[in-house]
Amino acid sequence: LDKRALPKPGVVKQRYTAPVGEIEEKLAAVWADVLKLEQVGSTDNFFEL
Numbered sequence: 001l002d003k004r005a006l007p008k009p010g011v012v013k014q015r016y017t018a019p020v021g022e023i024e025e026k027l028a029a030v031w032a033d034v035l036k037l038e039q040v041g042s043t044d045n046f047f048e049l
Helices: 021-032
Strands: none
Touching: none
16 A cells, blocks of 8 residues: 555535534533634534634
């Protein structure tokens, strides 16, 4: 296997999925504030943020 011939991995951005419900909205707001992000969706992966 020639690893150099493989394409470089890229970041794939998923579509934004808005938080649903009061708890999801509050959690998303907390993570957005802590991580200094504009928005955090309900399907966003913490480790990819």
